[in-house]
Each structure stands twice: as structure tokens, then as C-alpha cells.
Amino acid sequence: MIKYNREGDLLFSCAKDHTPNLWYSDSGERIGTYVGHSGAVWACDVSYHSERLLTAAADATVKLWDVQTGEQLFSFPHTGPARSVSFATGDRRFVSVADKFSDRPAAVFVYELANDAAEQRAEPVLTITDHGHEGRITGAYWTPLNKAIMTTGGDGSIKLFDPATGELLESHQVHSGEITNVAFNKSKTLAITSSKDNTAKLLDVETMKVLKVYETDRPVNSAAISPIKEHVVLGGGQEAMSVTTTSGRVGKFEARFFHMVFQEEFGRVKGHFGPINTIAFHPNGKSYASGAEDGYVRLHHFDNDYLKLDVKK
Incomplete structure (x- = not known):
């Protein structure tokens, strides 16, 4: 996955080699790497002011990084390979997705982000396992003003959930095959x-x-x-x-x-x-x-x- 920051001067990339990279978007010069994952990194997202980076990986963690220093600030353990991650508007929360693993179902998680990494909690504030997707969940995103969490599935459907309660609000059959990505x-x-x-x-x-x-x-x-x-x-x-x-x-x-x-x-x-x-x-x-x-x-x-x-x- 590749991700530009809001201003567009930075480009983040993550791949199957376990190490997300940061590049200058105009020249392609590499600025640095974020070392710490032990599995393929499937997704990343950067905060509004390009201060923090979130990465989701097959090692069943989502990690929070300091963009400038490359320091790992926190690691959020998941129930299976982490497939998707997205900052909420305001950067106070994020949503992530874990694949089905062993007897643990595919799930959507919402986490609160502390201002100080020393006070960060590892437990999600919301877990959605009764999501209704057949097969795996391929992504989770925030709708405008964080009104809903939008999930996409291997079944071609899009579902909207209440971010406070996890209640299913809407379901739409958009594609006849797996939805691979959503961009706004x-x-x-x-x-x-x-x-x-x-x-x-x-x-x-x-x-x-x-x-x-x-x-x-x-x-x-x-x-x-x-x-x-x-x-x-x-x-x-x-x-x-x-x-x-x-x-x-x-x-x-x-x-x-x-x-x-x-x-x-x-x-x-x-x-x-x-x-x-x-x-x-x-x-x-x-x-x-x-x-x-x-x-x-x-x-x-x-x-x-x-x-x-x-x-x-």
C-alpha cells in the first residue's frame, strides 16, 4: 500500500518485506524505514499533521510510529493478521480490521489514541465481530465527521456501523466480487x-x-x-x-x-x-x-x- 500525507511532500509505502518506508514524493529519495514488524505490512495511514503513522501487519499487530524519528510508540495486539487501519478525523481514534485466525472470527476494532504514548491503552473501545460479511473483511474506513465506520468485504458488500455502539446501520451489495480497496x-x-x-x-x-x-x-x-x-x-x-x-x-x-x-x-x-x-x-x-x-x-x-x-x- 502507498499513502501520501496531506501536503503531498511525503509518500509512505508498505509491502510484504515487513518494513514500511518513507520517501520524498517529488524525487523518490528514501528518507527512512520503520523497523519492528515481523510480517507483511498490509496497510498504513498517516495523521493530519504527519506526526504519527499507523501500520497494520500480518504479525497480528497494528503499530504506532513517530513519523519523524521512526520510533515505535506503541503496538496494538490483534486477534489475527491486521488487514486495514485508518485514522479517524481528528486523529483521536483509529479503526482496524483483523482476519479470521484459528477459532477467532474476523473483526473490526476501534481504539482511542492517547496524546502521550506512555498513557496509551492496548484494549479496543469497540469490537465488532457480528459484522455480517461473508468471508473476510478487506477494509475499514471512516465516513465524513466520523459518523459511521464503513467496512468492505470479500463478498462485495459495504456495511456501515455506528462507531459508538457497533450497531449495523446499513448494508449495500456494491460488487459481485471481493472489494479490494476504497479511496475518497x-x-x-x-x-x-x-x-x-x-x-x-x-x-x-x-x-x-x-x-x-x-x-x-x-x-x-x-x-x-x-x-x-x-x-x-x-x-x-x-x-x-x-x-x-x-x-x-x-x-x-x-x-x-x-x-x-x-x-x-x-x-x-x-x-x-x-x-x-x-x-x-x-x-x-x-x-x-x-x-x-x-x-x-x-x-x-x-x-x-x-x-x-x-x-x-
């Missing part, structure tokens, strides 16, 4: 979901209504909404286990650009030699980053032709 626009009024059913869908966050559908011929692992144009970008490819790394064309590993409103594809960017697992626009919209199964994060700066592009029907 800047105001969190729109969300784009990516799925193994070969589509990405644009949703109204308030109503969870599907507004647009972007269709491809391969599983979509990640998608993002441009902050400056009516564009979305999709990344994916064949399942990692069924491809070789000899040809980027055969496996169809390009990033694909669609017009957000007209749903038409207008461009592709090659480069990776494995399925794209994660993709994100820079907050200024003038570049984007992608991370793939080939172990590389690629930074792409748009040229003037793209920045001047004005697609009209």
Missing part, C-alpha cells in the same frame, strides 16, 4: 471502490448509491480520484500467483485512466512487471504513484499535455 475524494463526498469483479465504481458517500461504473477485463486492485480533474485511475492485473514477470503487456499491468463522468478510458501508463496493488494521486493532482507485485513503487509526473487536457463530450 478530498471532501469525502465521493468514494471509488475497486474489485476483483473487474470493475471500479464511483459512490455517493452520503447515500452509498453507485453513480458510475468503470469496466475493465482484469481484476482491479486499487483506484483513485484525481483532486484537480474529472479523472479516475485504476490499477490491477491478473492474480499475482498466475503471472510471470517476463512481459508487462501479457499480464496487462498498465494503470488505466478513465473520465470520471463519461466512464470512457482515455489513457494507459505502462511500467510495472506485476499486478498493480496500490495506486494514489498526489494531493496536487500533478503526479501519481503506483506500487506493484514486482516490488517497485513508481512515481509518475504528468506532462503539460495531460495537465491541459480537457475532455469534452
Whole structure:
């Protein structure tokens, strides 16, 4: 997974090599690493002021880090491999997901974050095990103003829960395959979901209504909404286990650009030699980053032709 901070000068990456990295987003120079996990790191999130980093890993922990020093501030033990993590607005809480492990079910957890790491408690303030997802929970996110916790599942559904009580508020069947990721626009009024059913869908966050559908011929692992144009970008490819790394064309590993409103594809960017697992626009919209199964994060700066592009029907 890759994650820009709010200003866009920093890019965080986490992968199957146990060590999250921090990079300068303009040059790609590595600033440092966060050493402490003993399993693949599936997800990360950074606080509003880029002071703290959360990482979720297969070693069944979520860890809290000091962004600047790389110091591990706290480790939150989970009931199984930690799949997803997300700061609440205000950075006083976070939500995380643990996979099913042994006789312990897949679960969603909410934790309070103390201002002082010395006073931090390891116990969650809310645990949701009766979530209704068939199979695993693939992600958990906060809706605007922390009104609800939004979860995505391997069953293609999205569910909304009350963050105080854990009560199920709404359930929506959005995809016919596993939802791999959700990304929001800047105001969190729109969300784009990516799925193994070969589509990405644009949703109204308030109503969870599907507004647009972007269709491809391969599983979509990640998608993002441009902050400056009516564009979305999709990344994916064949399942990692069924491809070789000899040809980027055969496996169809390009990033694909669609017009957000007209749903038409207008461009592709090659480069990776494995399925794209994660993709994100820079907050200024003038570049984007992608991370793939080939172990590389690629930074792409748009040229003037793209920045001047004005697609009209």
C-alpha cells in the first residue's frame, strides 16, 4: 500500500518485506524505514499533521510510529493478521480490521489514541465481530465527521456501523466480487471502490448509491480520484500467483485512466512487471504513484499535455 500525507511532500509505502518506508514524493529519495514488524505490512495511514503513522501487519499487530524519528510508540495486539487501519478525523481514534485466525472470527476494532504514548491503552473501545460479511473483511474506513465506520468485504458488500455502539446501520451489495480497496475524494463526498469483479465504481458517500461504473477485463486492485480533474485511475492485473514477470503487456499491468463522468478510458501508463496493488494521486493532482507485485513503487509526473487536457463530450 502507498499513502501520501496531506501536503503531498511525503509518500509512505508498505509491502510484504515487513518494513514500511518513507520517501520524498517529488524525487523518490528514501528518507527512512520503520523497523519492528515481523510480517507483511498490509496497510498504513498517516495523521493530519504527519506526526504519527499507523501500520497494520500480518504479525497480528497494528503499530504506532513517530513519523519523524521512526520510533515505535506503541503496538496494538490483534486477534489475527491486521488487514486495514485508518485514522479517524481528528486523529483521536483509529479503526482496524483483523482476519479470521484459528477459532477467532474476523473483526473490526476501534481504539482511542492517547496524546502521550506512555498513557496509551492496548484494549479496543469497540469490537465488532457480528459484522455480517461473508468471508473476510478487506477494509475499514471512516465516513465524513466520523459518523459511521464503513467496512468492505470479500463478498462485495459495504456495511456501515455506528462507531459508538457497533450497531449495523446499513448494508449495500456494491460488487459481485471481493472489494479490494476504497479511496475518497478530498471532501469525502465521493468514494471509488475497486474489485476483483473487474470493475471500479464511483459512490455517493452520503447515500452509498453507485453513480458510475468503470469496466475493465482484469481484476482491479486499487483506484483513485484525481483532486484537480474529472479523472479516475485504476490499477490491477491478473492474480499475482498466475503471472510471470517476463512481459508487462501479457499480464496487462498498465494503470488505466478513465473520465470520471463519461466512464470512457482515455489513457494507459505502462511500467510495472506485476499486478498493480496500490495506486494514489498526489494531493496536487500533478503526479501519481503506483506500487506493484514486482516490488517497485513508481512515481509518475504528468506532462503539460495531460495537465491541459480537457475532455469534452
